[in-house]
Amino acid sequence: METSEEPLTHRQAEILHFIQSHIGQLGYPPTLREIARKMDIRGISAVRKHLDALVRKGRLIRRKGARALDAESLFPSTVPVPVLGRVVAGIPVNAAENRLDTIAIDPSWIPSGPVFLLRVKGDSMKQAAILDGDYVLVRAKETAEEEEIVVAEIDGETTVKRLRRKDGQFILAPENPDYGEIPVAEGSAFRIVGTVCGVFRPALGASR
Amino acid sequence: METSEEPLTHRQAEILHFIQSHIGQLGYPPTLREIARKMDIRGISAVRKHLDALVRKGRLIRRKGARALDAESLFPSTVPVPVLGRVVAGIPVNAAENRLDTIAIDPSWIPSGPVFLLRVKGDSMKQAAILDGDYVLVRAKETAEEEEIVVAEIDGETTVKRLRRKDGQFILAPENPDYGEIPVAEGSAFRIVGTVCGVFRPALGASR
DNA sequence: CGATAAGGTGATCATTTGTTCATCTTCGCG
DNA sequence: CGCGAAGATGAACAAATGATCACCTTATCG
Structure with missing residues (x-):
């Protein structure tokens, strides 16, 4: 009864990891521009595509609004x-x-x-x-x-x-x-x- | 070696609880306006005062930016x-x-x-x-x-x-x-x- | 009585944030 | 070769967000 684990590309894994560690350290998710900065991406739309891919692969939930990223509730740590x-x-x-x-x-x-x-x-x-x-x-x-x-x-x-x-x-x-x-x-x-x-x-x- | 637990007012406790439960359910903190909506507060500045009070009492960390609230890392849930x-x-x-x-x-x-x-x-x-x-x-x-x-x-x-x-x-x-x-x-x-x-x-x- | 704290209203404003669109490069595949 | 996917750039833009200010109400305390 496992969710099919669609494989992530290296970049997607990096970004997901950054989001998770940001949440773990600060208590809330990063903005698109914060992700871009840490990932050395100049444009913001590239980040968006990665997030879309992560959502499509079931590793992230996105909602309307700033920082509305949820990477935790899919695989609860507790x-x-x-x-x-x-x-x-x-x-x-x-x-x-x-x-x-x-x-x-x-x-x-x-x-x-x-x-x-x-x-x-x-x-x-x-x-x-x-x-x-x-x-x-x-x-x-x-x-x-x-x-x-x-x-x-x-x-x-x-x-x-x-x-x-x-x-x-x-x-x-x-x-x-x-x-x-x-x-x-x-x-x-x-x-x-x-x-x-x-x-x-x-x-x-x-x-x- | 406990942190001195400054007592919260009823309203402050309500708001802190909403923030925590929002994080627990959606994975990220609410905005000031989302807090106002749930608490039946029309203005946003009243919410701000409550957040300031919660920060002053050591129950919340605020940083610059949207939804930059951290209510978890003070008292780790795990x-x-x-x-x-x-x-x-x-x-x-x-x-x-x-x-x-x-x-x-x-x-x-x-x-x-x-x-x-x-x-x-x-x-x-x-x-x-x-x-x-x-x-x-x-x-x-x-x-x-x-x-x-x-x-x-x-x-x-x-x-x-x-x-x-x-x-x-x-x-x-x-x-x-x-x-x-x-x-x-x-x-x-x-x-x-x-x-x-x-x-x-x-x-x-x-x-x- | 005056001072103060908690709680709230309303409005303005600069900033931040996410969206969207056009364009580009690289790489593997048929 | 053409095609698409992954990845990236740059810019324009509307919506959302937090900051701030002035002012109000209701208690409590000395």
């Missing part, structure tokens, strides 16, 4: 992921008002599709190397495979557990002998919120 | 952290050439001082919830306290272990009964590279 709440307490995942915070995460660490972060409370998943206070990266979806670690809502409570089948019915299994399995009874209000696809523990040790 | 190598193999930490990759990490997840990421090989720290393939966030420093999880170099090998004192000498203790302690002998080449202050496991489960 993805803002919402922190939706703490597990255990019931979380209305779709309610944007419940958003506690937003954390920037590198795109290479994020799977495709809608994701969010949850703060884990308790150590029921200790054996799976998920500790109290960890952030879990959750891919939001309504289904899951057996043996996957899921975020599920059961009887108004939301927990992180491993989804398992036992004696013909689903159970939510902790990864800690001190905790008991949670059977998914027939009549119970049960819903899979998503699958855990990442674990982040940013504050190991004491001092910050 | 910190590039180098991935320096895999543990176990000897890692010349100071050699920038050894940089495998760079990952963007949210500043709220990063302690002060120089940090880098290492990819963990093996499961000798399993009980400490650090698994094979995890990235550990390491604060580079030459000293550590007892009971801290450290990255240390001993006899040319680099490992992640818990620093402990036993029988009057330091040992590098694994968190897995299948592995043995590593005594730090008197004559051995031993060096603390840093302390582990974060664990990241981005690829839990199968599909990416």
